[in-house]
Amino acid sequence: MKIVVCVSHVPDSATKVNIAGDGKSIDKTGVNFIISTYDEIALEEALRLREKNGGEVVAVSLGGDAHKETLRKSLAMGADKAVFLKSDTQPDSFAVARGLADFIKEYSPEIVLVGKQSIDTDNSAIGCMVAEMLGWPSVSVVVKLEISGGKVTAEREIEGGHEKVETKLPCVITAQKGLNDPRYPSLKGIMAAKNKPIEERTPAVIPSKVEVLSMKKPSAKSAGKIVGSDVSAVPELVRLLHEEAKVI
Amino acid sequence: MKILAFAEQRNNKLKKTAFEVVKAARTVADQLKAEVVALVVGDSVHAIAGELGTYGANRVLAVEDPRLGKYSTTAYAKAIAEIAKKEQAGIVFLSATAMGKDCGPRVAVKLDAGIAVDCTALRVDGADIIASRPVYAGKAVTDVKIHSPVKVFSLRPNVFTAGTGSRSTASVEKVPLQFSDEDFSTRVIDVTQSKGKLDVAEADIIVTGGRGLKGPENFNIIEELAGVLGGAVGASRAVVDAGWRPHGEQVGQTGKTVSPSLYIAVAVSGAIQHLAGMSSSKYIVAVNKDKDAPIFQVADYGIVGDAMEIVPAITREVKKLMGKE
Numbered sequence: 001m002k003i004v005v006c007v008s009h010v011p012d013s014a015t016k017v018n019i020a021g022d023g024k025s026i027d028k029t030g031v032n033f034i035i036s037t038y039d040e041i042a043l044e045e046a047l048r049l050r051e052k053n054g055g056e057v058v059a060v061s062l063g064g065d066a067h068k069e070t071l072r073k074s075l076a077m078g079a080d081k082a083v084f085l086k087s088d089t090q091p092d093s094f095a096v097a098r099g100l101a102d103f104i105k106e107y108s109p110e111i112v113l114v115g116k117q118s119i120d121t122d123n124s125a126i127g128c129m130v131a132e133m134l135g136w137p138s139v140s141v142v143v144k145l146e147i148s149g150g151k152v153t154a155e156r157e158i159e160g161g162h163e164k165v166e167t168k169l170p171c172v173i174t175a176q177k178g179l180n181d182p183r184y185p186s187l188k189g190i191m192a193a194k195n196k197p198i199e200e201r202t203p204a205v206i207p208s209k210v211e212v213l214s215m216k217k218p219s220a221k222s223a224g225k226i227v228g229s230d231v232s233a234v235p236e237l238v239r240l241l242h243e244e245a246k247v248i
Numbered sequence: 249m250k251i252l253a254f255a256e257q258r259n260n261k262l263k264k265t266a267f268e269v270v271k272a273a274r275t276v277a278d279q280l281k282a283e284v285v286a287l288v289v290g291d292s293v294h295a296i297a298g299e300l301g302t303y304g305a306n307r308v309l310a311v312e313d314p315r316l317g318k319y320s321t322t323a324y325a326k327a328i329a330e331i332a333k334k335e336q337a338g339i340v341f342l343s344a345t346a347m348g349k350d351c352g353p354r355v356a357v358k359l360d361a362g363i364a365v366d367c368t369a370l371r372v373d374g375a376d377i378i379a380s381r382p383v384y385a386g387k388a389v390t391d392v393k394i395h396s397p398v399k400v401f402s403l404r405p406n407v408f409t410a411g412t413g414s415r416s417t418a419s420v421e422k423v424p425l426q427f428s429d430e431d432f433s434t435r436v437i438d439v440t441q442s443k444g445k446l447d448v449a450e451a452d453i454i455v456t457g458g459r460g461l462k463g464p465e466n467f468n469i470i471e472e473l474a475g476v477l478g479g480a481v482g483a484s485r486a487v488v489d490a491g492w493r494p495h496g497e498q499v500g501q502t503g504k505t506v507s508p509s510l511y512i513a514v515a516v517s518g519a520i521q522h523l524a525g526m527s528s529s530k531y532i533v534a535v536n537k538d539k540d541a542p543i544f545q546v547a548d549y550g551i552v553g554d555a556m557e558i559v560p561a562i563t564r565e566v567k568k569l570m571g572k573e
């Protein structure tokens with residue numbers, strides 16, 4: 001089974017966000033970058049599929065040179081190969097999806113796994129875009145995946161419940177928390193990753209359709225009032241919610 | 249100029265977000281002097297679609313096929329994109345729900361359109377729409393502009409208020425569309441819905457419990473308060489990881505991002521990943537026994553004390569208040 005996993009290179013979720021001088025992006029000083037949380041889950045699922053069915057897992061990432069770190073981590077977790085689609089611009093989802101889809105078309109895997117959302121831009125768009133560009137089916141926000149003989153059964157999370165979806169290979173799956181618990185790279189894996197290839201390519205990057213005009217921190221909430229420190233404060237709290245906030 | 253508003257239904261019932269999307273489209277259309285065309289896709293949905301007129305749709309279209317009774321990413325995306333082309337809509341609105349997030353990106357590709365996902369505000373600037381959308385789990389907000397001829401926006405549920413429909417209902421035009429089997433290459437074969445349970449992403453009031461509740465058995469106090477308020481139960485990651493609550497309830501960076509009118513955080517410390525998911529709530533109440541817990545820094549109102557005493561007291565007081573009215 002040929003499997004592609006798309007990984008994005010993002011700030012750690014504990015990052016305190018500061019806006020950069022351009023007013024359109026975050027200040028990267030001192031920020032620790034990681035493989036996006038859901039991409040780790042996608043990669044784990046890919047590794048399990050390979051363990052079960054044999055084959056090859058290729059991790060691919062599109063972006064600046066720093067993305068190679070994330071590819072290296074993917075190799076350490078167990079991916080067989082990595083493909084780095086080098087782009088020094090800041091492409092939008094459409095352009096990233098196009099670059100990924102072009103590579104995937106050429107490599108023609110049986111399944112593509114991505115994260116349900118990249119924890120930086122929170123677009124939740126790439127997976128379904130790539131599928132549409134390839135003319136493939138897809139299931140997004142997947143918490144359970146079963147594949148047998150080309151038939152795919154996946155459970156996806158929806159508001160207040162789950163949908164069971166049937167489709168077929170080749171397809172794109174976007175991974176949600178709950179699908180699996182990603183492994184930690186072993187020392188052996190980390191050592192082995194050093195010798196695994198990262199193939200560099202230059203994708204055709206189409207112009208972005210979405211322009212970021214500005215980025216701001218949300219207006220900081222000022223700490224409110226402590227209504228009290230025991231049960232006697234409850235009537236006042238409820239009065240405030242009813243009369244001042246008017247939310248109940 | 250036309251705005252196509254995709255109005256979501258499930259089980260032949262329009263979702264609240266359907267009205268939000270149509271109303272938001274109306275607001276934008278008034279400024280752009282545009283027309284709002286609402287679209288409902290499903291099995292036999294024309295009977296429920298007319299109500300969208302009351303929220304400002306100039307015309308209401310229905311695409312029907314027995315196979316559309318359950319959601320299919322491929323078929324729904326086709327329906328929306330085909331109608332957008334037929335109507336020459338320059339703007340497409342969807343809601344950023346499980347369905348809208350799934351088919352929206354496909355619609356964008358089919359229309360060669362840029363997409364702004366999960367918008368929390370829309371502003372008209374001349375002939376352009378400037379959309380605000382949170383990034384980094386809400387730790388920052390970007391303003392974006394789409395440059396492609398066709399533009400797709402998905403709107404975060406619960407942020408754009410629909411109010412009540414005040415116009416007259418619209419007559420519904422059924423639009424014939426042909427679907428092949430290949431269009432249903434993904435099909436939903438089963439839906440499991442927790443009965444009568446409100447999802448945190450859609451709720452207007454959320455009561456969230458954290459690890460300080462000590463065990464799953466103590467979540468009854470959270471459920472009761474959520475119950476009297478007509479809200480949903482939320483959970484911190486610590487309690488989801490401990491297996492006390494399902495992941496669907498998790499609020500935060502790796503859970504759901506929510507913006508209810510009222511968010512009550514009980515025995516939640518307020519870790520940065522939790523705050524990321526809820527700090528855009530309109531009003532935040534914190535109940536925590538530690539007066540230095542970071543959650544108090546974002547709370548509008550706080551009570552320092554034992555959740556096991558405070559929460560049942562709030563439930564009683566709310567019941568009393570409601571009894572009075």
Ligand SMILES: Cc1cc2nc3c(=O)[nH]c(=O)nc-3n(C[C@H](O)[C@H](O)[C@H](O)COP(=O)(O)OP(=O)(O)OC[C@H]3O[C@@H](n4cnc5c(N)ncnc54)[C@H](O)[C@@H]3O)c2cc1C
Pocket residue numbers: 013037457458459460461483484485486487498499500501502503504514515516517518519520521522525535536537538541553554555556
């Ligand atoms: C990559 C990553 C992603 C994450 N994503 C999320 C996410 O999506 N959502 C999320 O919530 N977290 C997330 N976290 C975890 C986060 O860092 C915290 O660990 C978590 O939010 C803590 O949950 P908590 O507040 O319930 O527990 P704790 O931090 O243990 O807080 C418990 C609180 O209860 C109070 N308390 C104790 N007893 C009582 C009592 N009797 N009455 C009142 N108060 C009491 C304590 O004072 C304390 O403040 C993430 C972490 C990482 C690394």
Ligand SMILES: Nc1ncnc2c1ncn2[C@@H]1O[C@H](COP(=O)(O)O)[C@@H](O)[C@H]1O
Pocket residue numbers: 006007008009036038039042060061062063093096100113114115116117118119121122123124125126127
């Ligand atoms: N630059 C990128 N390179 C490779 N994969 C990416 C990139 N950006 C996003 N992805 C993948 O697409 C998923 C969804 O991202 P997004 O649509 O940006 O939220 C991520 O979880 C990744 O799996």
